[in-house]
Amino acid sequence: MTELSAGHDDPFAPHLAASAVLDDRGVVVAWNRRAQELLGHPDTAVIGRPAVEVLVAPRDRPAVTEAAARCRSAGGWVGVLGLRHRDGRLVELGIRAHELSRDGRVREWFLAGALADDVLERQRDHAVLDGLYRQCPIGLVVHGPDLRILRVNRAIERFSGVPAADFRGLPTGRMLLPDDARKAVDRVREVMETGRPLVYSEQFARLEQDPAREQVALVSSFRMEDPSGRVLGVAEMIEDITERHRAQRRLALLDQAGSRIGTTLDVAETARELAEVMVPHLADHASVDLLQPVTRGEEPTRALGGPVVRLGTCSIGAQQPGPPHPQGEPVAFGPGTPQAGCLAEGRPVLEPVVPPDWFSAEDRQGAHAPDPGAHSLIVVPLAARGLVLGVMTLWRSRRPDAFEADDLTLAQELASRAAVAIDNARRFTQQQQTAFALQSSLLPRAVPDQSAVAVALRYLPASAGPGLGGDWFDVIPQSGARVALVVGDVVGRGIHAAATMGRLRTAVHTLASLDLEPDEVLSRLDDLVNLLAAEQEAVGERPVGEQVVGATCLYAVYDPVSGRCSVARAGHPPPVVTAPDGQVSLLDLPACPPLGLGGLPFEARDIELAEGSLLCLYTNGIIGERHIDADIGLAKLRAALAHPAGALERTCQAVVDALVPSRPSDDVVLLIARTRMLPSDNVASWRLPQGPAGAARARALTTAKLTEWGLEHLAFTTELIASELVTNVYRYAGGPATLRLIRERCLVCEVSDTSHTSPHLRHARTTDEGGRGLFLVAQMTERWGTHYTREGKTVWTEQPLTGTIV
Template sequence: MRTDVDALLRRLAQELRPRTDEAVDAVLRFTRGELPELWQYEDIAAFASEETAGHVTALLAVLEHGPEAAEAAPPPQSVELARRFARNGVPISTLLRAYRLGHVGLLRLIQAEVPRFTDDPELINAVAVRLIETGFEYVDRSSVGVVAAYQEERDRRLQRRLLLANEAGRRIGTTLDIGRTCQELVDVGGEGFADFTTVDLLASVLDDEDASPPSEPSPLRRVAQRSVPDDGTTEFPVPTGRTHSYPAESEPARALATGTPVLRRVGASDASYDASGGHPRGEFHSAMLLPLAARGETLGLAQFFRTGSSAPFDEDDLLLAQEIAARAAVSIDNARRYTNERSTALTLQRSLLPRHTVEQSAVVAASRYLPSGSRAGVGGDWYDVIPLSGARVALVVGDVVGRGLRAAATMGRLRMAVRAFADIDLMPDELLTHLDDVVIRLQHEEGEDAGETSATCLYAVYDPVSRVCSLASAGHVLPAVAAPPDREGDTSGSRSVEFPEMPIGPPLGLGGLPFETVQFELAEGSLLVLFTDGLIQSRTRDVDTARELLRDVLTQESESPDEVCDRLIAALLPQRPVDDIALLVARTMSLDADHVATLDLPSDPAAVAGARRFASDTLTAWGLDELSFTTELIVSELVTNAIRYGKSPIRLRMILQSTLTCEVFDANSTAPHLRRARTYDEGGRGLLLVAQFAKRWGTRHGREGKVIWAEQALLVDDL
């Protein structure tokens, strides 16, 4: 009987071999009826016929040549199909079921052919038993290789996804730049994951407006896109940088509105995409739409497309894309928040710095402020030029420790405090002492949660009459002083540059430690260069090297302080600075001796008349006779006060510059003040008259006493 069964099976195989195509069609119809969902995968459906033909041929070979043929490896087509199942994310249980169903269909087809060769029931039954044994043995042996191929491809795919996820974590969000972050997202998406990737952000997000999901189609801006291969031939309907919108009923618009990721298998003619212009022109078979959301706000939409022979996206791909998109969304939101805060802090910083050069005749000044190029944010560096009484000017540079809005706001408060203290003409060390108290109060007001408030400050006062510069530092780097070129002895016109040797006081905010004022004389035309430490501190060179570079620049002859600023920045900052920089360059001037008149007075009321005559004669010499009446009145009142309430020596000084200033010095430190005189009081109206006739008046204190001064505006013809 066994011989008859073998002979019948051999004959049956030989008869069916020419009809392989017919058998393949029959098996595929049976499998499709049982597992119709498999035919949605185009690459599986396209390869199913070839794979089934391989199994038909292999099983007929087993029937024809005996059990030894079953020892052979499974057809290579079945191994490739298993890999395609894995690439499409089809579960292995579905693969095995399809594998069994295909063989059951083939066995049923062969069994149906047996009655054509014999009507012996016993032989037919024996052949059926042999077919079942052979078929299941073939399935068991070949499925081992199929499962191994599936698992190998699955592991490789999972490994690629893990590597892609790690790569996304490493490469996305390397900077706090929105455009760069979006480009990093499409670059990662284009490396073995998607054939086309686009990123659109809501225009409101980029413009720092409300980023909530819109109730109607909202404008988006195409920030980044990429095709693979990136050869520049792919046409995108929306160029990078252009603003566009999706139709209200389109899939992208719904994804944006709902915030729900979408996995779609689509055709190039799909209206929901074609009308929106969101995809690249060309054939694509699957797409994923990932809303970019972070911290409860929808920021935009990332779209991934696959084309050609690439396996369609599956649920695992969607999970991976969600992880990548979520990571990118947080990085984009961080970049947006950083950009907004930096822009706000920079705007605040610039608004608090001087916008125009103040009118004064003591120095010609130029300044620069450069925000840092690092992600640390805008700092609290500042500079200021403050006109003082007596033709003097205060030059200030400071640096608040910290970054961002808080540092910028603190800078503004300290700058205003310096101006207030400068207005009462404090000495540099006294001013820094008061400023130290302000910082300590800020520390107490802000509390420990805000972090320690600290700052450095350099305060200098230059007097163009005496050409003396008074300077004090609170933890701040010292300035550079470049003497004017010696035209007679130096034909090159170079300058000698020095860094003043003086004690540097503690930073502001420590309290209880003294500051010291140092005074030195400056020749007319000297350069006084004040700066924050960002100008000379660098990761690539030490401070001494930077100072030598600064010295080299200052030794060169220059036309103006503006030119000096540009040269210093070009020489010391070849790249974007890692710290904020404030730079102030002042070229000193001296007041012509003909514009200063001084008279020493005795402590005698009779000297008032002489002071009035001196003032009148001086104004006549200066061609300002029209100011004689008011000037004599002011001089009379100031000298009278000094004689009556002050101490010797007493000195009257008149200064002509853009204004006419009258100053009276005495050795008493007590300052006068305005008071309301009663109807029958004989005195008390002197300073009130001075305040009425003068443009400005005030008192400044020095080591030896005080000066009461009053300024009058000049007529246009007098200038």
């Protein structure tokens, strides 16, 4: 039988229990009112009769007799008996029997009884209370009204490592560090004064005997009162969740690392992100050092070790000493340092306790220990795809707890994830550098000399996104002092876009040398783009019917003699013109389709440009940034060009500063040309009569004008050139001819007619009477060619002003 305990709510209390007195023969000699209430027998029906006869059913009498025998031998008994109610039903009562003696001779027995359910409930309450103090895994602390500890359970003993008896009488919070003790006192006092319970409050604390270890607990508190409402103290339930909290914190850090590390394909930025994630959640100071080839986008050698570059650091607090080496500068790890060993062996290093003199002064100057107070160290390799890219170093100096094995595991996991992101950034950097080198080699190295326009250029490669674009530009001198201005943008990114751009630029140069009109140039380019797309489809580089190769292009030809500019565009933004008076306008050009759609016509438009006008050509990178609406970008561009900053270079830079972010997501090409006009006395033009007399007239006019210009030394060759070209018109074209001489950087001789018949250079046989004219012209000039117009053609030649071509 389980022993039954008494208390203020004890069912065996005198005012609650059924009582009876039996003599030594088992006859009832006393019977109280509570006994009558529970069993229904009045005292007159029980007193004087054997208790077994009145209260026990015949079938239960053997068990009762046995219990009575034990009671006589032991002098008392406690247990549960089933007694018969007056109406015949069975009532189970918990019974306590105690021996009473008078004069040492007469023995009587005092019996106290209560309902068995009440007794069992009391027993359960006692078991729960006993379990709270002896077996419960959740800590229990009972504080008195004077804020002293009355009692703690064994769970608190296990948490703190202090015997439970040592807590009795201590002030609340006595075992904690001062700051944590004040918080504990305030918490208990608030619950005691307000009566409001505290439920699952997360508390951080450190014990005096183990100040380096931070513990986390969930605390629930309530005020204790007696039936009269008098405050007896505060009871606190304390659950140690230190390990759970650390696990949650590590999982949160892993989740945070997934969203914060590798947001860009930039090696240095990824290293900085890794360092910033580590502080302050895992370390007080973090540094990320990468091997030098990695920072350049190159693949490190399989042999571990080598010079490193510090690309990421982070420390707690503004007063934390920074690294002696600025970020981006080389760092040398001396022999024997953990970083050098980690690089050489590719294995992590955990030093939970680092003595203050563990590093020499030279080591500290080498940025190995960022703070004299650093006491715990982790070094992990940054390894991805079988290559060690660098190391990450973590220090603790402000928080007293040392790194643990779980911290090392977490650091390795984060370093592994970051290493993959760094390697991806390294590969992207390598690809970017390759594409940029290819693109740079395909773009113009310098603007050629010409008299038509003054040019300012800006080319800014994309610093983000999947790779470089295929933007390009060109300034191509043409015959008759004209100049072609070209800006284009190839669809796609990376090396393929750069290669396509180079092919298109080469084609533009070839077409420009043929002196074709802008719309004709774009038509030929469209054919080329479709041919490139067909080649890709034939070798399986793109799905059938999917347009991958494509481009936009703007082609303009400016004539400084007439001031006329002919412009055509293929899906490209129209140019912006700034008049000499500052008025800005967007050229209204036909919206022709991009290159590569095939079969659609292109249309050119001629405009008159006053001398000193600005013609601005650009790509979408100027106005089409993802965070800028194209209309807003055009408005900003027009505003930047409305007030030219004097020098053309300053105007060009002002446009870049106003519209281009520090890290453009797309390539940017900006070409601004200020128009010039050739002086009228540098151009001479004559309409020649038809027939044989035209050649003689051309020779006379040429000699006179060259004498006037002081170019008598070119008279003989120029007379011969003009005579041969005019004679060809007479022989093959049949219409009137126009002779024009232009003096600029070279001497230009042009003969125009209304025929589209193309002259051909050939080598005449010794027996031929003719066919040597163009051969002689080619020998006596630096360049020559044919320029076709809607009205006919122009055959032109160029000679240097310093002498003749022999």
